[in-house]
Amino acid sequence: MDAANETSEGTPFTLLGLTTNPGQQRPLFVLFLVLYVAGILGNGLIVAVIQASPTLHAPMYFLLAHLSFADLCFTSVTVPKMLASLMANDRSIPLAGCLTQMYFFFALGVTDSCLLAAMAYDRYVAIRHPLHYATRMSRAVCTALVGTAWLVSHIHSLLHILLVAHLSFCASHQAPHFFCDHQPVLRLSCSDIHHIQLVIFTEGAAVVVTPFLLILAFQGAIAAVVLQLPSATGNLRAVSTCGSHLAMVGLFYGTVIAVYFQPMSRYEAERGQVASVTYTVVTPMLDTLTYSLRNRDVQGVLRALFTRHRISAGDS
Numbered sequence: 001m002d003a004a005n006e007t008s009e010g011t012p013f014t015l016l017g018l019t020t021n022p023g024q025q026r027p028l029f030v031l032f033l034v035l036y037v038a039g040i041l042g043n044g045l046i047v048a049v050i051q052a053s054p055t056l057h058a059p060m061y062f063l064l065a066h067l068s069f070a071d072l073c074f075t076s077v078t079v080p081k082m083l084a085s086l087m088a089n090d091r092s093i094p095l096a097g098c099l100t101q102m103y104f105f106f107a108l109g110v111t112d113s114c115l116l117a118a119m120a121y122d123r124y125v126a127i128r129h130p131l132h133y134a135t136r137m138s139r140a141v142c143t144a145l146v147g148t149a150w151l152v153s154h155i156h157s158l159l160h161i162l163l164v165a166h167l168s169f170c171a172s173h174q175a176p177h178f179f180c181d182h183q184p185v186l187r188l189s190c191s192d193i194h195h196i197q198l199v200i201f202t203e204g205a206a207v208v209v210t211p212f213l214l215i216l217a218f219q220g221a222i223a224a225v226v227l228q229l230p231s232a233t234g235n236l237r238a239v240s241t242c243g244s245h246l247a248m249v250g251l252f253y254g255t256v257i258a259v260y261f262q263p264m265s266r267y268e269a270e271r272g273q274v275a276s277v278t279y280t281v282v283t284p285m286l287d288t289l290t291y292s293l294r295n296r297d298v299q300g301v302l303r304a305l306f307t308r309h310r311i312s313a314g315d316s
Helices: 003-010 022-052 059-087 095-128 130-136 139-165 182-186 194-226 232-260 269-293 296-315
Strands: 013-015
Touching (some): 022 059, 022 269, 022 296, 059 269, 095 139, 095 232, 139 182, 139 194, 182 194, 232 269
């Protein structure tokens, strides 16, 4: 084994985090702890409610439960380490831990992307082809969509990690980020990284941009149908729902594309961290509100559960 590889394996990475200013660390810790707990509780509640309620076993909620579970795991890959670095100044992470974090970050992020496309397709079929909904969105089809999302995401992540694992890190091991993202990590390598950048711009673009374009296509087809509805109230409600979904999709994909699909020479650590906070902390929490808590069926089940709980508490 050469000296470069020995250095990379023996020396841990140092994640500089969001700030090194002691005066900013505690407020940021409190802020992101609140956001993280809200996201965990919200997504965990949605998964539990959908699994426990027979009325929420429709295809849309099957997909939604997987999205909430993926969001819960996605934010847990990065935020706990960020909180530890803010509060305990524990900024080191071994190479194996860095690669593991990177693997699950990529896998869960792409799973989120594919599930959003599957949910857009579900709504497209429900609105555009309601008479064929039961056959086009059968349990077998839903299982295939979810299975494909998880499979594609893990193959994508494994490919990237295998490429990064063969790099040599013989310079500084200080990454200006709060988790092991590939852009700041690649900048620390003294190996030739052109082949990895090529993979990012080709295979990476395929698994990220393709679901995004599918979502836009499905939402466009839904909007075309909705605008032809005779009911103004129905139009307004449907447009509001589509608009909120598109806003979330735009926020998620906009920040992802801004970070990952740019030349390495133009990457700015501070801007990259701000965008990363958006899609690792903010959007997983907002997904709960946009796709779940605004849904009437979910609201009805939650109200019934809370009412039953209050009655039981009063009887006891």
